[in-house]
Amino acid sequence: MQPELRPKTPLALAPARDRHVLERVIAGLPVFRPLSRADLGVLASQARLREARRGAVIVQRAERMPGLVALAYGTAKLALRRAGGQEKVVRLIGPGESFGLAAALLDRPCPIDLVALTDCLLATIPPVPLLRLLENNGGFARCVARLLAERTLELLGELEASAQHSGLQRLACYLDSLAAPAGPPGAWIVRLPATKTTVAARLGVKKETLSRMLRQLTTRGLIAVAGREVAILDRAGLARLTGAAS
Amino acid sequence: MQPELRPKTPLALAPARDRHVLERVIAGLPVFRPLSRADLGVLASQARLREARRGAVIVQRAERMPGLVALAYGTAKLALRRAGGQEKVVRLIGPGESFGLAAALLDRPCPIDLVALTDCLLATIPPVPLLRLLENNGGFARCVARLLAERTLELLGELEASAQHSGLQRLACYLDSLAAPAGPPGAWIVRLPATKTTVAARLGVKKETLSRMLRQLTTRGLIAVAGREVAILDRAGLARLTGAAS
């Protein structure tokens, strides 16, 4: 469950490839969109690439934040973990997404654990060049402000969901938000982005409860579950759950 | 419970006094610290002063956000309210504090209700001048980025508390965070910033539960309660509750 974090290929062995990957990952992050090619190059030269094995803790809560962490490939979870095993997953992170902007800018300790769900490749951009950009580049500052504003509203939504909706409502809402059109028109399908245990933690319930909730929705004819694939049979019915009582 | 929002003095009657109050309130907001006197003047000229009676809904969820709302005097609560009466208070706002920066900058609908707990005087700075400043003033953009980063971390803390700690732990933590030194050295006192019903909603529990929790802490000799005043008799014991099981 807690394998060592040990890069398969030591960083020094593949500097050219690393540099290329770093540039691609950094250029793909929304927060860096306003940057010139030159600025992106400077960032890439200060960033570091790093691998993490499945299950490894990439950044630990209360540690000094190493910078903005972006995922090149793999999946990771942001999880609040307490002694006693109970954990709450705040966000699941996929390729092209990043984490730690707020804490890196304020040079605060990491507020949360970042844990690899699969083997991951990560880019870390240290706080110093971020702060320099913030100082000198108005476009970047604006972009940061907008992104953080969005994150603020998002977290508020999370808070609302966790404080106000029942587990079943949160599940219905979650499935609805992930719904993707399937082959036949009018058919929707969701592929869960992680194991059910992790999804349960994301929804703030235990895996046993998630299992029971899924079965309840199945019994009602709203969904059909096959492993990680969930077919949404009655999206309107699901949406009705979202706002109303169970 | 839901009195009309009706200013005691119509705005047009006291423009000079209003202008003065607006300038003072706006200059006092942390987010505007980097602004020049001239910029502050422009903002004040675009802002509006407004009164709200106790219990009035100042800004309602899903309404268009009128701008950044700052409190000149009085107390208000940011509350998520659901049909069914249950409400979660996210933040209590006092004089010199503000609300709505994120939503105003993104021109999103108001994510939450702002409700006056006492008669209030409010300044509203519309989104347009804020956006203009964000575009043209790098110092302001930086300041906004920092404030929003702080808010992000704060909300994450809220989420953690609401998802992970028990009601008693949240209460202990809350009291600890409000503790102010009393007369005798080593003595601490808390004056609750609102009615116990509201504090309960702030902590995410019902007033009955808060009442029982306070009695429990009293029985254990950790605190003593007299109306809105709470004396902390054993701060270490309280802090011990915060991290450990009940």
Place this chain on the structure above:
DNA sequence: CGCTTCCTTTGATCTGGATCAACGGACGTT
């Protein structure tokens, strides 16, 4: 193939906090 290690499901039971109900006290109004 058999083994181990997760992941998931299902059932039984427990519990923190909500809900329902009733009452006492503090103010402010008339």
Place this chain on the structure above:
DNA sequence: AACGTCCGTTGATCCAGATCAAAGGAAGCG
């Protein structure tokens, strides 16, 4: 003083979801 309106306390009961326990699946590996 008498009255209405909040606010806070206390007791009884209820319930969503946690916890405990046990038993299948499914996937990786020697």
